[in-house]
Amino acid sequence: MPANTVFMEEMDAFTYRSILDRNPIVFVPVGAFEQHGPHMAMCVDAALTKQMAAAVAERVNGIVAAPIIYGYKSQQRSGGGFHLSGTTSLSAATLIGIVKEIVLNLAEDGARRIVFMNGHYENYQFVFEGVDLALHDLKLSGTDDVKIMLMSYWDFVDDETIDRLYPEGFTGWDLEHAGVMETSLMLLFYPDLVNMDKVVIEPPATMPKYDILPINPDYTPASGCLSCAAAASAEKGRILRDVATEHMVGAVLDEFE
Amino acid sequence: MPANTVFMEEMDAFTYRSILDRNPIVFVPVGAFEQHGPHMAMCVDAALTKQMAAAVAERVNGIVAAPIIYGYKSQQRSGGGFHLSGTTSLSAATLIGIVKEIVLNLAEDGARRIVFMNGHYENYQFVFEGVDLALHDLKLSGTDDVKIMLMSYWDFVDDETIDRLYPEGFTGWDLEHAGVMETSLMLLFYPDLVNMDKVVIEPPATMPKYDILPINPDYTPASGCLSCAAAASAEKGRILRDVATEHMVGAVLDEFE
């Protein structure tokens, strides 16, 4: 078996238990299964978040739980919308349940420092609820020393980096769905799952300041991408990973050490 | 991107949509995150089932959805028990929800022929409930042409093969947790995630004819394995895969063609 892997999926249980004894920070990647345009595979949100979590975990001697693969319904203004075929989503209740139960299991194993790293904009509030319900349950059982961080990795890309990577202007993380950031990171981590030849050249989507339900498909570009990935590169991916990792490591250490 | 992959996780949405147009059989692997002794990684149930589903999908021109990674609570008589650290489980309600919502999403995409392939003994009834609830919902919406199979891959290993692979006698699929079958298949599909040197030599566990809750840890061997994997080999894995695949292909074609 792989020595020194950070991924719980690749560990046997005895190794995991000996690692738990030293109270590691446990990262739980939260993704989604969602269309990401014609140029990327649908696994992006879980796959990237797993790698970003690993990058941080390696730096803080932590480990990475199996990712949450399916996420909350894709919303039009941040993911194109759940009406798009391929996007396979969970309800609020189910996602909350998964998060809650993973926390309870990890805490039962002895984990006391947990980070939910989110990679799908729409998930955040439901992860929050799941964590809060789990902590309520733990408190009832007399366990009050579990501390949990919730973060989305893109929030740790600093303004300077944004200016550098988006010289023509940055339209916000919500429109980055299948855009330069995600594509660059995929080129870095999973180049086989990107086909830059299929990138559609188009201006960023213009989204209203509200949601309409049922979704009006006209608001989403036919590509399913909310901004153009043509300027993506593995090098930008490396920069994004390094910058975000650096800041996440800092935040995690600030909170947990 | 990989050409002709069966894995939805590796497809872009446009490729997926064009495949959906020919009404493929969609396989959903259902695993678990569970200790599998000192000699195997904890991802076994999801990882193997994903491969078994792929083996069948390739033969019937089908595709494989992203697996359900976390499963129902490990029970002592078939998985050693959920009290064992590392085993990370979902409640009935949450697993039912995941299954139900995946069905609804796939059906919305146009899938009409779905196979839930189970790789964790304890999951079956909850997968059944999730599928039934989804079909009830689909019926209400006027969709009554979705047909779903539920199977556990080991049920398709025939008696002749069992006699051949277990010359000293077969103690039942329930005790095969982390035993010869799973270990052989892991040696075939993921040799890096097995360490045969760590296999514990011990007689098969003797389990009562009932469950006790809270779990009495004494009933589970310290290894967490319910039978000994020492006789496992990649070659046996190949035989198991081939035999089960052959019979699953037959069953799937019988039902869907």
Add this chain to the structure above:
Amino acid sequence: MPANTVFMEEMDAFTYRSILDRNPIVFVPVGAFEQHGPHMAMCVDAALTKQMAAAVAERVNGIVAAPIIYGYKSQQRSGGGFHLSGTTSLSAATLIGIVKEIVLNLAEDGARRIVFMNGHYENYQFVFEGVDLALHDLKLSGTDDVKIMLMSYWDFVDDETIDRLYPEGFTGWDLEHAGVMETSLMLLFYPDLVNMDKVVIEPPATMPKYDILPINPDYTPASGCLSCAAAASAEKGRILRDVATEHMVGAVLDEFE
């Protein structure tokens, strides 16, 4: 009122409370309301299990709670299927709730040794979940001395008895739905609810190794029976009861004394 009855339904509350003071084993029969062919009443699963529980309770100085009358959806391979008119079933969520709440009530009364005796194949996993949720709740409240057994009574019929009662071969407990075992026990306990003249003579059902949903009615014999009850007799019922009771008493005493 009946003196020395084991049935809580026939006790007044004061008698019950005095019995509870001596920490009796409390049996909860879990049945179902389900077609059992043209030759038996639909109450079989609850009615038999109540009697089997009483037979064990009498031997261990225990008591029997009011049965759970409705059970989980009949599945085709073990009960003919929930599509059959007469079969009246509960969802997973509701059955789990009933089990959980009965445990909490009994524990509140002071019961510390509880046995859920199952008489409907499909129920088992949901009873397990209900018991586990209740014990989690009890643990939160500081009650950690409640111990619960879960069993299906047929698992206690030994191989020797099977050989004796099924001289032409035994096809498995799943196909015993409305077959020799259940019919023999009904002839023993409730002869008025059996009409042997209506037994359909047919070979045992041939069931696939998987489930199909929506149910394909063609797989279930028109009788609704999965094997033929013609060889049933009250005498066989007596043997089955005595053997299963003997082994259940042994198991219960092993665990609780």
Add this chain to the structure above:
Amino acid sequence: MPANTVFMEEMDAFTYRSILDRNPIVFVPVGAFEQHGPHMAMCVDAALTKQMAAAVAERVNGIVAAPIIYGYKSQQRSGGGFHLSGTTSLSAATLIGIVKEIVLNLAEDGARRIVFMNGHYENYQFVFEGVDLALHDLKLSGTDDVKIMLMSYWDFVDDETIDRLYPEGFTGWDLEHAGVMETSLMLLFYPDLVNMDKVVIEPPATMPKYDILPINPDYTPASGCLSCAAAASAEKGRILRDVATEHMVGAVLDEFE
């Protein structure tokens, strides 16, 4: 098997199906498992309601489903309170689920005229919710010809009968818990489950105009009875049954014919 029984529990499925063909009124008795003082068994609410339902069913050529044995939490002002040992209750969610699912099953079988007959004061609102949720679900599936009555049998005892049976004054149905009405009906239907020698002679309980939670046990008489059953008799039971049956038959025929 019993000829012409009204009880579904005693029918085989084929007989049931032939009865369903003539669109019978199906009665579902809703009881509770609850202390009823030192002089009566704890099965009173389900047992009596089953008999009352049968009395009406026989008159209108209807049938009686298996009763709902466990009911909602006993409240202090109508049942003494759920804190009393022996009383074994369900939550709102679970009782609602049972009712909903029974309606859906009966409707699937073809039943179009259903009566929920309640025998435990506290159940009523939850039965209402379960029925409403089921009808909502049926409406979605295009079934809009199911009609359901909800009643409590005591509401059909007329004022004249009350004056006759309670010459010293009537304190209301809520205080009749384990009092003259229930005891008289038990003496009529199940004399073996009553022991008049154990009736406690005491004035009716004085209950506040509100509920207090957690329950203040001081408000409930030690006997658990809210009024004295000393004046009960089988003859009064006969009168109560006949009068209530007469009026229920009238109401049922008014609605359904």
Add this chain to the structure above:
Amino acid sequence: MPANTVFMEEMDAFTYRSILDRNPIVFVPVGAFEQHGPHMAMCVDAALTKQMAAAVAERVNGIVAAPIIYGYKSQQRSGGGFHLSGTTSLSAATLIGIVKEIVLNLAEDGARRIVFMNGHYENYQFVFEGVDLALHDLKLSGTDDVKIMLMSYWDFVDDETIDRLYPEGFTGWDLEHAGVMETSLMLLFYPDLVNMDKVVIEPPATMPKYDILPINPDYTPASGCLSCAAAASAEKGRILRDVATEHMVGAVLDEFE
């Protein structure tokens, strides 16, 4: 800000916290959004209960939480029925959830004496369940000194007052929907939301002794009122308020002081 207001909605958090320090009785008004005939606004149940709660709170130095504005489904025999347009209702599960969560929040703030004052007949059982679930949760967390009263304000109008205000006979609180009591209280508290010219003159509704679902609209008067409000007056409102307040103050002090 208003000095000495009893309404939490009008307090700033710091004022609230200083009041909580003296362990006040906290009243939670539970209303409904429901048609009340052509002569009254649809806010009646929440609006009146808020005022009645304030009247009691002022007398016992208590405070009044923000009301629960939406309530359980209007039933035909006490509110005309939920089929009537304008009536906007919650399910059992949702109302139970609101009540439970308000209790948990107030208890977390330090409140130990809480009164749920109900103003919509149909709500009561669901408020009871919500309170009981909350207290169960609090007990698990070791908080066992929260005491909660549940009451409907009309239960505190005494017989003498009823005789005085209904000289032609009183038909029961259930038929008082949009009748003399509610209209008189609205004339007292919110005269602008009543138009006596629109009162329909009609005899009280004749309701069956049971419910029918789906609702048969014929049983509800076209006005939506179950009894005639023509005799209502602000003066009667004042009497009703004063009498009910007096008795509620007595009950609250009896329980809490």
Add this chain to the structure above:
Amino acid sequence: MPANTVFMEEMDAFTYRSILDRNPIVFVPVGAFEQHGPHMAMCVDAALTKQMAAAVAERVNGIVAAPIIYGYKSQQRSGGGFHLSGTTSLSAATLIGIVKEIVLNLAEDGARRIVFMNGHYENYQFVFEGVDLALHDLKLSGTDDVKIMLMSYWDFVDDETIDRLYPEGFTGWDLEHAGVMETSLMLLFYPDLVNMDKVVIEPPATMPKYDILPINPDYTPASGCLSCAAAASAEKGRILRDVATEHMVGAVLDEFE
């Protein structure tokens, strides 16, 4: 009763029904009950949103439903945190339920154009889920012409206005909790519920880029305000209202006319 009120709470049911006949846009304000520092009452979120909804409704001939008074748990980075006494919050499940059921009721009344106007940052995703679940249910019943907008009113304040009202720089809507915007609008609509003398002079809170649970109280200023309200004025409130209303009216008309 008030003529031409937009508030459903002030309408009688008959007036409401006649308005519904002309297919009005129905606005549902979604608030929260939450501490807003020492200078404002705790009703802010519901009270302001109700007024903003009315301002838009008046312009588009719409009506305003009774507000949702309690909202989702206050989060530290946008509301100071749910640990602060006075803040009284609902769980995700309950808020989703309220939203879903209000939609179903309004649709049943005939409403086809609905706007959920949000006034509490944390609510948005749960309102989205509730609306989506309701629309799914409506679709099953064959109702597919209900269209729903979801918006937060502050998103309609344009950049120019922000520059004008925040000459010293704008720190984002999340930090506007109890800051200039909310306080200015309260001064406009409810001057009696503001006390500018109690405004705490302090720099805006510095919040981390993540959440920590359990909440670390140190991150929230003692005032509970995330930015200083000293610069608030009724005049700014008027500008904010007018600008946001203007843009909301435009958006609503774009979608619905």
